[in-house]
Structures are given as C-alpha cells and as structure tokens.
Amino acid sequence: MSHAPARTRRTLAAAAASVTVLGLLAGCGSDSADAGEGGKPVLRVGVQKDGIRSVLTEAGLLEDLPYEIEWSEFTAGPPIIEAAAADQIDVAWVGSAPPIFGAAADAAFKVVATVEERDQKQDSILVPEGSDVTSVADLKGKTIAVAKGTSGHGHLLLALEDAGMTLDDVEPQYLAPADGLAAFQSGEVDAWAIWEPFVTQAVQEDGAVNITADQGAATDPYLQFEIASSASLEEEDTRESIEHFVGLLEEGFAWAVDNPEKWGEGWAEESGLPSSTTIAVATSKAADVVPVSEEHIASEQQLADAFFEAGEIPVEIDFADLVEPGLID
Template identity: 65%
Template sequence: MLHKTTSRLRRTAAGAVAALAALTALSACGGSADGSDGDKPVLRVGVQKDGVRAVLKESGLLEDLPYEIEWAEFTAGPPIVEAASADKIDVAWVGSAPPIFGAAADANFKIVAQVQEQDQQENSILVPKGSKITDVTDLEGKKVAVGKGTSAHGLLLQALKRNGLTLDDIEANYLAPADGLAAFTSGEVDAWVVWDPFVTQAIEQNDAVEITGGSPDEQGVQFEIASTKALADPETRENIKHFVGLLQQAWVWALDNSDAWGDGWAAESGLAPEITRVVAKNKAAAFGRVTPETIAAEQALADAFFEAGELPKKIDFAAIVEPGLIE
C-alpha cells in the first residue's frame, strides 16, 4: 500500500508530569528568538520533533520579532494540552485527538486555527515486513502500540470501527513514540500506529509496511491551540496571532524549500537528513480558520471515543474553538 509522508508528531498522557517538570530546562535550552536581553515580552511555544522550529528558522521568520520565544519540547500532543491548561505554555501545534481528550478533562485551552494536510493523512498503521497481518481485520487479538489520546489513537479507533472491530478486540499497548519504535522493532508488538517522521523512519530504516492510513479514517487536520489564560491577556493574544501568521508564511516558504527545511529539521531533531528531507518534501499544509466541516468531523471522532469508553464524558467540540485569531 502506498505511504504518504505528510503527517505530524505527537506523548501519551502518562508522560505529562515528566514533560511539565522538564519545561524550565527545555525552555532555557531553546533560548529566545533573537538573543535579546529580555526586554521584550516572552511567548512560550510548545513543540515536538515536528520541524516547527526548523521551518521558522530556515525561512528567516524568527528574525526581528516583537517578542522572544521560549521553546518547550514534548513528545506528543496530550501533555502539550495539559501544559497549556496549566499555563506553562502559551501556544502549540497538536494533532486531531489531543484537544478532544483535553476538553473531556476540562482543560483550559482553545483551538485558534486548523492545519489541513493536503493528502488528508496524519498517521499510518505499520506492521513488520513479512507479517501475516495485511489488513485491519487481521489486527484482531494482536498487540498494537499506539499513543493514548493522540491522533494515532483516533486513526486506530476509526479504522477498527470501519472494519467491524473495537479497541476491545485488540491488545492496545499505550506507548510514546520512542517506546513504540522499540517495541515494534523488537517484536514485542504486532503493529504500531504513529505519525511522521516516525512512519518514514520505520519504513526506510526498519522495513515496516503500511496497511492503512489517512482517509476515510482521518482527515489530516491538526490544530494550533493556545492557553485560555494567554488568550485573556491582550498583549499575549496579539503575539499568538502574530505567531500563527508566521506559521502560515513558513509553510508557503516550505513548499519551494523543502531540502533546506529538511536539513534544518534533521539538525534540530537528531533524525537522519534522508528521513526529514523526504517528509519535508512531501508535507503540504495550509493554516486557516476552523471550518464547520472540521468541527463536524471532530465531533464525530469525539463521539466515537466516548462510545468506545475512552472519554469520561461527551464533549461539544465547537465550544473549544476560539475565532478571530487567523484571517
């Protein structure tokens, strides 16, 4: 099956405490956007190994900002939502499912923009080369690694449902990406559900095989979120709006400069350039307002999570969308 390398990176909620504890050190390592003496206001930005810092840096968009940026790195979306709720970060990019789990936990955040990947794919379900698992129905009774509360969790849920299965029909191993890769390559699990660049890395370096991914089980929509407290402060709100505008510009630049972005991404993340270049070349995303179609699709995903017993209560997805921060 063809693999589409256009996804993003996300850690399980179990890692949230450790991630939050590390924020101070990570922010110090990330430094400011322009190396100034701290007279400017600070915008606290959560990232993953997703190339966000690299695309902004390589495109020159981090120069002469009206604020300094403090970066905090996470391994997945769920702890990013928790950090925003705890007022540890101001703004960050997450996948389709973390806002749903955050809303169900009454987290204090809002969605301020949507990010639409053109091939409508965030994740893939991978199996080892030579596996007898060739389609989703073969996952019944098998051990599957996935990050809980991540977009990969959403893909798995929907793919199983479409094929007449539920999460109860598999043995889900809720693991962060690094642990999922280790379990996958050692044979401790039968399949792994994850996003890029981990998908490309597993295919290129470990001969993994994709059995499904993308439409119709996911729409390739991700989100920029912001802390509710940050949005309530007029200056920070304006800086968040400015930062989202930078991301819009950066992805336009990336379309014609994928190699430069890929090389910067490799240097930033420690991933091999041959991996990040492939992902950067094939990634195409557009920022925009959260559309009614997206709200409807996310509400359907939230309802599916609730019906599967993965959420403590139903949520109203539209209620966590904050309009007015993106043109």
C-alpha cells in the same frame, strides 16, 4: 522479520525519545508577560519533533520578532495540552485527538487555527517486515502500540471500525512514541499506530510495512490544530503575540510548499532525525494554516463522538466550544 543494526536502533530510539532541556523545564512554568533579554516579552511555544522551529528558521521568519520565543519540546500532544491548561506554555501545535481528550478532562485551552495537510494523511498502522498481518482485519487479537489520546489512537479506532471491529478486538498497549518504537523494533508488539515523521523513519530504517497507506481521511484524522492556553489568550499582550506567531506559521508553511528540501534539512538538524526521513516527509507534507472551519469542526465532532462511544473519553464534548476565532484571517 529483518532488523536494523543495533547502533541504528539505538539512534532511532534516542531520536524518538529526545526531550530538550526546555521541555523538561516546561513543567516549572513561567510568566509569559515577563520580559526576556532586551526587555522583550516572552512567548512560550510548545513543539514536538514536528519541524516547527526549522520551518520558521529556514523561512527567515524568526528574525527581529517583537517577542522572544521560549521553546519547550514534548513527546506528544496530550502533555502539550496539559501544559497549556496549566499555563506553562502559551501556544503549540497538536494533532486531532489531543484537544478532544483535553476537553473531556475540562482543560483550559482553546483551538485557534487548523493545520490542514493537503494529502489528508498523517497517521499509519505499521507492522514488521515479514508479518502475516497484511490488513487491518488481520489485527484481530493482536497487540498494538499506540500513544493514548493522540491522532494515532484516533486512526487506530477509525481503521478498526472501518474493518468492522472495535478496540476490544485488539490489545492496545498505550505507549509514548519512544516506547512504542522500542516495543515495535524488539517484537514485543504486533503493530504500531503512529504519525509522521516516525512512519517514514520506521519504513526507511526498519523495513516497516504500512498497512493503512491507502486509507485516507475516512479513517485518518489528519487535521491538526494550533492551540493556546486560555490564560494566555486573556492577556492582551500575549494574545497579540500568539496571533502574530500563528501568522508566522501561515507564512512558514506557505514557504515550505516551494522549499521542502531546505525545510527537511533544517528539520533534521533540529530534531536529530535522519535527513532522508525529514526531507521525504517535508516533500509530502504540504500544509496550510487556516481558520477553523465548520467542516473542520464537523470532522472533529465525529472523532470525538467515536471516542466517547468507544468508552475512550468519559464525557461527550462539543468541539465547537473549543474554538477561539479571530486569530487568523
């Protein structure tokens, strides 16, 4: 196995672990109806290292808004769902699994739009360069880092099932992305189930090998969702702001299809990730922000059922009950 230089490893870990001051403040909450500077209402938006701020900025869509945006950065989707349910943020983007785990915990949020990636690929299972693991079947008995309740968790579950195995056949280590990265780099785990842009970063800088690169939507729950706090949706003014913001995302990602390099450069500046990583991901990650369709609901229901049958969530859920229509055409 080859290793990145220590300075590079520290840079990667810092990039994966970074949480902005606003993200830390998100736990304190705020009233989205409160006016910000200039008397405008405030829209509280949760983000990850997902390039949301940069795509909207680079597309010129954050100028002269009818509200001010208070950004809060989180490490993964599950804490975003918790923050929305606690009325600490109004709206945010998460992967396929966090809404399922949130619903199983009876969290107060709704799914308002789908982010549909055109390549139908978001998550991967990585092994170190030189590993004797070359397929999912080889993971039997191996230790795998994964963030619980995330799309990476869903991908691991479905990929194992596709190979005739279950989570009982491996040793999951439920770690946040920063901790998963550190464990992967140090050799403390045999594999890492993770999403973009961390997949591309690890392949580029650590020489990681993607053993599920050729697996598509059957094992990769690639759908992502814009979610909103139930309390925020019940406030007329905030609901209008959320609807406007979802429209901005629709415009921003339509712009990004034709301008991936500009998006990638802005994403690198925003996140601290290398531009080589963000430009590569932006180039491959053409996406459409669309209403939640019956097909999306069916796909998520299959994932929810798989999580329940595997004992990963305590109750069955009906994904259709989570959907709040009407915020995007």
